[in-house]
Amino acid sequence: VNLSEPDAPAVMELLRQRGVGIEAGLAVVADAERFVALPGHNQVLRILIEIDIPDLSAALDEAHGIAAVLERAGVGRPILLHGVDTTVWPLVELAHRQRWSTRVGLEDGKTLADGRTAKDNAVIVAAAVAIFRGAPVVAS
Incomplete structure (x- = not known):
């Protein structure tokens, strides 16, 4: 469930009530802040940090900013990080250094x-x- 979507909290609650595992999708720091403010945020299966910013420096800043929000909130869920096009490989390397998961493909x-x-x-x-x-x- 992408936290950038307006109805994300309601969708997450419906899924939780039905026993469906949730992957919380975070694309920007504001998504992370919204996520950690939700009750039960530490009950998701995994956090997807999905950076779709073409500028490498800005993409890395956003990934680090999201991670900082999660760390400050004590979120202890697995993280999967991935980028798009020019940021794919630098974010794979960051995922490796941080001991996070990643995904890659065409x-x-x-x-x-x-x-x-x-x-x-x-x-x-x-x-x-x-x-x-x-x-x-x-x-x-």
Whole structure:
């Protein structure tokens, strides 16, 4: 449930009442602030930090800002971080450093960290796995 949506709290409550697990989607600091103000915010299954800001510096600032809001509120739920296009790989690296999860695929970006076009999802996923394993990324 994306917290940027006006009805997000009501949708989350309906899902909670029905026993449906919730992934809270946070795109900007204001979403994180709204999320931590909700009763039961620590009951979500996972937090998705989904940054859709093309400027890398601004995207990193937003991700760090969201994380700071969550940390101040004592939120202890798993986090999945991902970016789009130019921010995919820097945010994969940030997720690795923070020990968060990530996701990658052609939906998020079509290039590898070195700028080459990926031939398929498998190559993109392999590159992300290599980052998480600390291994050099093999060209394909």
